[in-house]
Amino acid sequence: MTPEQRQEVINRLNERLARHPCPRCGNQEFSLVDGYLSQPIQEQIGGIVLGGPALPSVTVVCTRCGFISQHALGALGLLPPQGN
Template identity: 55%
Template sequence: MQDSTQAQKDKLIKALTDRGANLPCPRCGNTDFTLLDGYFNQMIQEEPKGIVLGGRTIPSIVIACNRCGFLSQHALGILGLLPKEESNTAEEAKK
């Protein structure tokens, strides 16, 4: 994570809380989660078959349920926490 300080994590958690993304786990109902260090950066593929590297991605944070391990992802662009040069990808994530 570029800035994996506790302050950065607090900022991410506040962004989720401000948007009401603080409901219990959709799988097991647990209310304890862990914000993972680092990001998922999933690739957007234009075609259903094969993988093209180097295209658009959706930089996301990942929250893990502490009981069942369910992973939820939140796009940084939507949260307004993406550096400017990557904001085009964030716009894609809104579609």
């Protein structure tokens, strides 16, 4: 994640009002993980499918209790344009 991408994520989270305190401990300081997560989406519970559909996201961590929250890049309008 470049510094520009990082700032864009922070800007989008602020624009979308994702600014409430931590739901677990009430802390108001968070850290944005420096990178993206891409969780696989599977139709079956058994096994692990690699290379299939995925849910790309960014991760925010409470600096006091470590509570982890994720925000889908698509909902934030941060997915790169896709072809047909």
